[in-house]
Amino acid sequence: MSQIAPRTEQDQGLNWLMTAMSRMVRPMVRFSIGRVSCSALVDLIRMTYVHEARRYLEEQNPGKKVTRSSLALLCGMDGRAIKTFEDDAGREYVASDVCSEAMILEMWNNDPTFHDEKGEPIDLLIHGPQITFQRLVNRAAGRAVTVQTALEKLVESGNVSLSKDQMRVSLVNPFYQPVKASERTSIEASSLALGRLGKTLNHNLTRFENDAPPWLQQDRWTTRIPEARVDVIRAEIRALLKRHIGEVEDYLDKEEQPLPEPDEAAIGVGWYYWEKPPVSDTSLSKD
Numbered sequence: 001m002s003q004i005a006p007r008t009e010q011d012q013g014l015n016w017l018m019t020a021m022s023r024m025v026r027p028m029v030r031f032s033i034g035r036v037s038c039s040a041l042v043d044l045i046r047m048t049y050v051h052e053a054r055r056y057l058e059e060q061n062p063g064k065k066v067t068r069s070s071l072a073l074l075c076g077m078d079g080r081a082i083k084t085f086e087d088d089a090g091r092e093y094v095a096s097d098v099c100s101e102a103m104i105l106e107m108w109n110n111d112p113t114f115h116d117e118k119g120e121p122i123d124l125l126i127h128g129p130q131i132t133f134q135r136l137v138n139r140a141a142g143r144a145v146t147v148q149t150a151l152e153k154l155v156e157s158g159n160v161s162l163s164k165d166q167m168r169v170s171l172v173n174p175f176y177q178p179v180k181a182s183e184r185t186s187i188e189a190s191s192l193a194l195g196r197l198g199k200t201l202n203h204n205l206t207r208f209e210n211d212a213p214p215w216l217q218q219d220r221w222t223t224r225i226p227e228a229r230v231d232v233i234r235a236e237i238r239a240l241l242k243r244h245i246g247e248v249e250d251y252l253d254k255e256e257q258p259l260p261e262p263d264e265a266a267i268g269v270g271w272y273y274w275e276k277p278p279v280s281d282t283s284l285s286k287d
Helices: 007-032 038-060 068-075 079-087 100-110 133-141 147-157 181-210 227-255
Strands: 160-162 168-171
Touching (some): 147 160
């Protein structure tokens, strides 16, 4: 007769799993801060969860229809939420969907309450009971966001400017950009790298079910590096990895077919470097 494990053992296993998942999620959350809101990120995760759950069920039961009930059980969502996220597949986002700063600017630019008789956005007193920046922030972002916090962020981004007496604020640019043009290439490359690392992780976790060989996924590190040597070691490891990258490129070039053929697989290798500052530096204290 099977026995149910004591709750303490179940909890230990669950908490171990959640701790491991926290390490996976933390870099994505850190990246999102200042770019998209928590609610937008959560919605993205929920939508992705529904789509990946459907793929999982289709792979587990080829040819069998995936019901909303089976998705609800797997996702822990009700059927209406699942339908909403299925309908949102491929949606096009605008800045106001994902961050409060853009929502403030959009309301200022489009709401007649904050326009003059010509329909142009007016300069606003920062504080006061009438048509003020304070009222704009409260309506667009909610009372949890203070006027000063919103003002500092929008001045820093160049979307608004302050008058000389620091009493009024003017709309300079109504289009908030959560991603700088200079960041796009790095973000694109990093997103692809994270996705590929995730595929390696999933393959190695499920390979026994499919009797498949493991994919290499290794790290090497030490915690005993003197801080004075970090810059030198970083440069030397970079040079070492560049040599290795060149060797792998040469190898793959030799294996490539000169012309495309019907049955071709994609094969790749990734490299990355990381470091963690001494315990005395608390700015990056968590992995």
